[in-house]
Amino acid sequence: MDDRGDRIRVAHVLRSLEFGGAEKLVLELAMHQKESGEIAPDLICMRSLGPLSHDAEQHGLKPVLAGMHGIRYVSAIVRLMRIFSRRRPDVVHTHNFVSHVHAAPAAKLLGIPVIHTKHGKHVASFSRFPWLRRYLYNLSWRVAAVSGDTGSSLREKAGLDPSIIEVVYNGINVARYAAGSKREARKKLAVDEGVYLMGSVSRLDPVKDHRTMLEAFKEVAAERDDCLFMIIGDGPERERIKYSIGGLGLEGKVVMPGFIDDIPAVLPALDLFLQPSIEEGLSLTILEAAASRIPIIATPVGGTPEIIVDGVTGILVEARNAVALAAAMNRFLEDPDHFRKLANNAKQRIEELFSLEKMVSSYHAMYRAAIDERVKA
Template sequence: MTDAALTIIHTESSLGWGGQEHRTFKEMVGLRKQGHRMLLLCQPRAKFGARAREAGFEVFEVRMRNGVDLPAVLKMRAIFRRERVDVVNTHSGRDSILAGLAGLLAGRLVVRTRHLALPITSRFTYTTLPHHVVSVSEHVRRYLMSEGVPASRVSTVYTGIDPAAMLLDGPSDLRASLGIADSARVVATVAILRMKKGHRFIVEAAPRILAACPDTHFVFAGDGAQMANLQAQIADAGLASHIHLLGLRRDIANVLAGSDLFLLPTEQEALGTSYIEAMAMGLPVVGSNVDGVPEVVRDGDNGLLIEPGNADSLADAVIRLLSDDALRTQMAQRSRALVSSLFHVDTMCEQMLALYRRLLAQREAA
């Protein structure tokens, strides 16, 4: 088993496409390149399933009606046996119960990945069903251990990105498209417009920042439930000429390449892939001192940490960086170095494969 190609099936009960699906997809792509057979089991009409099929992966669909859907468990067990699966990696609540149980019944290695910094709702899907749990940050790992997962059964594997995927064919057209001068400073925020992401604190801090650095523009790339509230807040503050709501963008590299600084004052984050993408583009980053963010944003090294929910702390950090070209350059260099060493997709895939092989070897030796 040490050198043999593995058959690994990822399970996902969510119908949407977000950060955890993207991480799983990148692992599937990376390990397929190394010769492993990567499968996906999801629900009908799941966006992940469509994306995986487009990329040429084998996709199995099983309806997961609830957490006690025994017919779904039996279907999954049959798939795991028929396809000679070596590893079942579960991701969300419902599939972790159903596929976790099916994996145990089929005699397969069961691994669960925890992507979120939220409180867990079902301890046994971490302490009993899986043989091992993967956390996306040390913060999440420590939390899981506090909830009863033994230290020997939980490992951190940071989410990685592919810097090559962030390359542009030419210069960014962000500034030209918005009528922003080349000499202006652009502060970028890339995140879903959700309350916990903290966009409102940027709007609150903007007058102070503009008083110190008048030629500053803020761009928000993303869509979500807070769009109307932010539009109203920006209009009420008279900031429409300096805060640009871009909506959902597919050209994130283009947005980041046209910016001088990345800012995300999130109030909750397991790790923060958007920080890592900005770092790969060579940007200094400003993030909140909360959850797993300090593992990515190293205060005084590749960026600055701010007090969550504090517009004054946010303004101080942004003004400091916008006023110091040398410091931004130094932090930008550290950002690139950290991505190359810790947050590269190849590193993530290598660590996941090593973990699978180690766990399989332990089971064979037992």
């Protein structure tokens, strides 16, 4: 029995609900939509459910597994058409290109408008068939880019019509991160209050460039014995990072607690947040650190400069430059009060541009406009 009434029915289609920035964002969006009472969201996973599906179920969402692994392209489209016919969404909202390639044609054949969100900067190559990539993107009523930089990539690299691209910034629950306690966070992480704790929170992936972070911290730690570095997260680079820690002689000075589920509870433990990525879409962890009033040093890649205005809301340094990163870290140690002022500015910017409420409202308006246009047609 369908109990969704007159609410807008939205089918979010994504690869899985594994731990990841985009997956976390989609889940947060769907939960907030459900709580609002105005939208009835579905979560449809293409390949696997993943651990975040348990969080979804705790909030009254039951993810649907489409089971696309190992089946032919046309069969996948037919399977999604059957799911859409049963669930009867008013809008299909695809997240990243893997899900869009299958779900957009299925929705289009059923006359359902498609909203597509491009979460990262990387644009699927389709080097032999660029027209096919452009065709698939253009099945969307709108393509939401999570940053202005991502929108530029879609225009310049994918050849999309600018009229269908709309920037919708990622949003977070600012109050949840602003409420954290530094003392309680340090207790959870078993970190003494008398040390400067620097660190990062991310998937341990090559694009996050942990090697440069460690090389920079080595320079800082050579002159200071009151600093500790923490790398929170897990991923394919874990063993390589541990090897680098040993090779740089940083044992005992760098801590790797692994994946931590409750980031809002531990993030306030940090005195300085670093994100020297070589590629980004729009980093959720930078948003979270800013909402927690933690000073930030990052690199001017992807949408990061749209969050971190150099010298105003944080510090930007050249990517892959350990010397510049170490210099910025030392500037923090010399004048932490100045960096805290930047952190306060960053929190204000997050509240104005990157709140969960603002993101949800933007998508709601997009859904309504797509439905209205379909009705008029």
